[in-house]
Amino acid sequence: MKGTAFSLILLPTLSCDADCDYCFEKKNEHRITLDQLCVVVQKVMDHMEHNHIETLSIYWQGGEVMTLPPDWFEKANIAIREIAERGNRQVLHYLQSNMIAYTSKWNRVLADMFGNSVGSSMDFPNLHRKLKGGGPKEYDRLWVRNIREATEAGIKVGVIAIPNERTLEMGAERFFSHFVDELGIRDFQINTPFPGGSVNDVKMGYPLNTERLSGFLADLAAVWMDRGFHHGVQVGPFSRLMDFFVHAKKDLMCIWRDNCVNDFVCIDPLGHVAQCDCWVTSYPEFRFGNVLDDGSLSGLLQNSRARRQLQTRPSVLIQKEDCLECKYLTLCHGGCPVRAYSVYGDVFRKDPYCELYRRLFQNMESMAASLETESGR
Amino acid sequence: MSDSIVYNIPITMIEAYRGRTLVVRSHDPSMIVQRLAGHDLEMVEYLQVPVTGGDIDSLLHWEHAVPVDLVIHNPEADLPLLYRYSAMQAARPVRVSVPVAPGFSKVVKLALSLDFAVKLEFSQPGPALTEELLRVADLYLHQSTVSQPVEFIHSMFLAFYKGDPVALWIVQEEDPARMRYITARGIETISRRFAGVELNEALPSFIENYIEGLIKEEGGECNDCEFFDSCLGYFKWPRKEYLCEGVKALFQRLKEAAEELKADLSSFHSPKGENRS
Ligand code: SF4
Ligand code: SF4
Numbered sequence: 208m209k210g211t212a213f214s215l216i217l218l219p220t221l222s223c224d225a226d227c228d229y230c231f232e233k234k235n236e237h238r239i240t241l242d243q244l245c246v247v248v249q250k251v252m253d254h255m256e257h258n259h260i261e262t263l264s265i266y267w268q269g270g271e272v273m274t275l276p277p278d279w280f281e282k283a284n285i286a287i288r289e290i291a292e293r294g295n296r297q298v299l300h301y302l303q304s305n306m307i308a309y310t311s312k313w314n315r316v317l318a319d320m321f322g323n324s325v326g327s328s329m330d331f332p333n334l335h336r337k338l339k340g341g342g343p344k345e346y347d348r349l350w351v352r353n354i355r356e357a358t359e360a361g362i363k364v365g366v367i368a369i370p371n372e373r374t375l376e377m378g379a380e381r382f383f384s385h386f387v388d389e390l391g392i393r394d395f396q397i398n399t400p401f402p403g404g405s406v407n408d409v410k411m412g413y414p415l416n417t418e419r420l421s422g423f424l425a426d427l428a429a430v431w432m433d434r435g436f437h438h439g440v441q442v443g444p445f446s447r448l449m450d451f452f453v454h455a456k457k458d459l460m461c462i463w464r465d466n467c468v469n470d471f472v473c474i475d476p477l478g479h480v481a482q483c484d485c486w487v488t489s490y491p492e493f494r495f496g497n498v499l500d501d502g503s504l505s506g507l508l509q510n511s512r513a514r515r516q517l518q519t520r521p522s523v524l525i526q527k528e529d530c531l532e533c534k535y536l537t538l539c540h541g542g543c544p545v546r547a548y549s550v551y552g553d554v555f556r557k558d559p560y561c562e563l564y565r566r567l568f569q570n571m572e573s574m575a576a577s578l579e580t581e582s583g584r
Numbered sequence: 585m586s587d588s589i590v591y592n593i594p595i596t597m598i599e600a601y602r603g604r605t606l607v608v609r610s611h612d613p614s615m616i617v618q619r620l621a622g623h624d625l626e627m628v629e630y631l632q633v634p635v636t637g638g639d640i641d642s643l644l645h646w647e648h649a650v651p652v653d654l655v656i657h658n659p660e661a662d663l664p665l666l667y668r669y670s671a672m673q674a675a676r677p678v679r680v681s682v683p684v685a686p687g688f689s690k691v692v693k694l695a696l697s698l699d700f701a702v703k704l705e706f707s708q709p710g711p712a713l714t715e716e717l718l719r720v721a722d723l724y725l726h727q728s729t730v731s732q733p734v735e736f737i738h739s740m741f742l743a744f745y746k747g748d749p750v751a752l753w754i755v756q757e758e759d760p761a762r763m764r765y766i767t768a769r770g771i772e773t774i775s776r777r778f779a780g781v782e783l784n785e786a787l788p789s790f791i792e793n794y795i796e797g798l799i800k801e802e803g804g805e806c807n808d809c810e811f812f813d814s815c816l817g818y819f820k821w822p823r824k825e826y827l828c829e830g831v832k833a834l835f836q837r838l839k840e841a842a843e844e845l846k847a848d849l850s851s852f853h854s855p856k857g858e859n860r861s
């Protein structure tokens with residue numbers, strides 16, 4: 208099918224040089240070998256051929272990808288390109304890294320394979336991102352140094368930030384200034400924390416209080432509109448919601464797609480297949496199967512009970528929750544299953560951040576309406 | 585037979601209708617994919633499958649971008665099945681045809697949320713259903729998140745806006761001068777709702793004659809109906825004695841919304857407007 212893409216979240220390693228409090232992954236020292244990678248990619252290509260899909264988007268994540276050496280990626284890139292060329296398919300690569308191990312040695316791979324762009328993560332203030340055996344301060348220092356160095360080398364860095372209690376106390380203005388004015392980040396996204404994976408004190412505080420978090424997001428949207436929107440600063444999810452309300456362009460985060468099962472699949476270094484990185488190591492009961500075992504990826508996906516369960520989720524939610532009455536059903540079909548599962552132990556519940564989403568949509572809708580009125584003046 | 589006619593045929597008759605412009609339907613979507621192999625898909629306007637269709641995998645992954653019309657039979661029961669088709673939208677335009685029967689507004693809401701176009705299939709709606717229709721019209725007219733048309737609401741609204749009537753029989757794909765429905769037994773008729781009905785006149789002139797009959801009818805409701813130019817007696821079939829109060833309220837709502845929009849736009853462009861900078 209022309210124009211359609213298959214999105215693969217690929218975890219080549221589960222090893223990580225950090226030890227963040229809210230990490231949902233069950234980390235270990237496993238790494239995928241280049242031979243295993245070729246088996247995985249070939250099976251993905253076969254699946255794409257079977258389904259007439261032309262383009263593969265690989266989202267490389269960990270663990271931490273930079274615990275593998277850059278030349279491993281160079282070899283992986285060549286091997287994947289050869290397989291793709293044989294099957295007449297196109298492959299796009301995206302990288303998510305904590306950037307703690309970044310040095311200029313990565314620049315060539317970043318340019319050749321990832322279009323000189325990398326997604327990273329940092330919070331403000333940083334309370335929960337820590338180095339192994341270290342604290343948030345050391346993490347901050349290394350991260351800021353490496354981000355500056357990468358930016359100076361012409362690498363575009365996008366940042367995912369997870370708000371915490373202190374973020375909400377400090378307020379939106381300070382938060383925006385930190386990323387945009389102090390660090391020069393032009394593209395960042397706010398994600399909501401959830402208690403995925405093993406339990407600890409920090410995760411016991413999730414989900415964050417809806418009232419306070421939606422107040423913060425409303426303030427941040429206002430600051431962005433005032434100081435970022437007209438200056439090319441992208442803030443997720445505001446930018447894409449604005450695109451939706453102003454230009455009817457629907458390119459939403461996975462949590463708001465009609466069913467993320469239609470859009471992603473994740474494979475870990477042992478070949479386990481699951482919906483995304485939030486599931487694959489933490490919830491073995493929701494794995495779809497193992498792609499390194501015999502058989503095709505198409506067969507594995509088609510026969511997976513866990514995948515079928517996730518697939519039916521939105522249709523169950525419109526019958527048992529209030530999503531069908533929701534004004535914003537077109538933007539959110541019950542939200543993220545892993546957020547629901549990690550909070551309620553039940554995928555057939557709507558996202559615990561439902562109320563936050565509704566307020567956010569409403570706020571962005573009225574901001575878009577004001578913008579349109581102003582531009583009509 | 586004119587070449588410009590579109591034939592809605594069961595897939596089993598595909599050979600007999602080679603070279604014609606077609607809508608191809610089947611209860612089994614995988615059969616459509618199999619049987620259309622080797623046929624000229626340029627001649628296929630769209631495929632029609634029931635939303636309850638069994639094996640949809642081959643259709644979901646079919647490489648041809650032929651549009652699909654998903655037919656709903658029972659709005660309440662079929663509603664959750666729409667999600668099975670959500671991935672199809674990326675590969676081809678999808679429309680949902682839903683009968684105006686209890687619960688249809690839920691189907692409309694979900695279909696629009698999935699960015700599917702909608703076609704309402706009418707018979708002669710009673711008061712409860714016309715209430716539901718008004719709610720659907722409001723959803724279509726006022727909700728900023730709606731990006732797909734709901735027919736006939738969309739075409740009628742545009743007609744009022746432009747002051748240029750559209751024939752409802754055409755919008756509803758029930759004009760025999762343009763479209764024919766071939767039943768499973770090979771009988772040619774107007775549309776699905778006419779299947780099994782003995783039409784005593786020649787098909788091409790059926791609507792024309794029917795309309796003429798309505799106009800001639802003394803004291804007939806259509807005679808002094810302000811919406812006749814577009815409606816053309818559409819709601820007087822099958823029962824001529826059906827009272828159109830509810831339907832007229834819907835037309836009125838669409839007309840008022842079109843007038844409001846026109847007024848808004850003209851005040852917006854007016855040099856006297858407050859917003860002039
Ligand atoms: S960097 Fe990522 S994978 Fe590593 S501990 Fe932190 S959240 Fe987990
Ligand atoms: S489970 Fe949640 S985070 Fe994972 S792909 Fe689905 S929506 Fe996204």
Ligand code: SF4
Binds near residue numbers: 533535536542
């Ligand atoms: S915002 Fe809430 S009610 Fe609306 S669709 Fe999402 S989860 Fe359902």
Ligand code: SF4
Binds near residue numbers: 806809810815817828
């Ligand atoms: S609304 Fe009723 S009365 Fe008016 S033209 Fe249509 S069928 Fe006739």
